[in-house]
Amino acid sequence: MTPSSSRSSRRAQQGITMVGLLFWSVLIVFAAVLLIKTVPAYVEFESVKTLVNQTAVKGGNTVPEIKANFERMRSNQGTIDSMNSGNLDITKDNDRIVINFAYDKEIPLFGPVSLLLKFRGRSQ
Structure with a gap:
């Protein structure tokens, strides 16, 4: 093989290295774990909003x-x-009941690491 042909074959090689593959794998797994653990909290928040609106009516x-x-x-x-109900702040605005709420949800990720989500909302 001549030096020029080995250079051209190196340029033609494409792909991802093992370190790159590991990096992206770890990143994708971490994002998936984060998503799996946080989606139920957001579903619960939507349920709270619906319940607060029903309660206000x-x-x-x-x-x-x-x-x-x-x-x-x-x-x-x-x-x-x-x-x-201790998280509810109930007021009246022009003879209409308005309910504000706020609560925190702590989601353990791994070991001593947790994710803190702060939810706030109000009735419509």
Whole structure:
């Protein structure tokens, strides 16, 4: 083989190195684990928003009634664990009940590493 032919064959080689393959594999696995662990938290958040909107429409007239109705609806639904009626801030705006809520969800990833998600919302 002549030196010029070995150079041209090296240029023609394409692909990914073993280190590159390992790097991308680790990155994809980490992203998949993150996605698998966070999607249920966002599904729960959507459930909370729906429940808060339902409670604002037909929850009651006083703060204790609204909180009791929220707890009853939450226990019937069974998918909301991160939040309770203590996280509700209930106000009135032009004879309309407005419910604000905020809660944190800590998701353990591995070892001492956790992901903290802060959810906030309000009734429509």
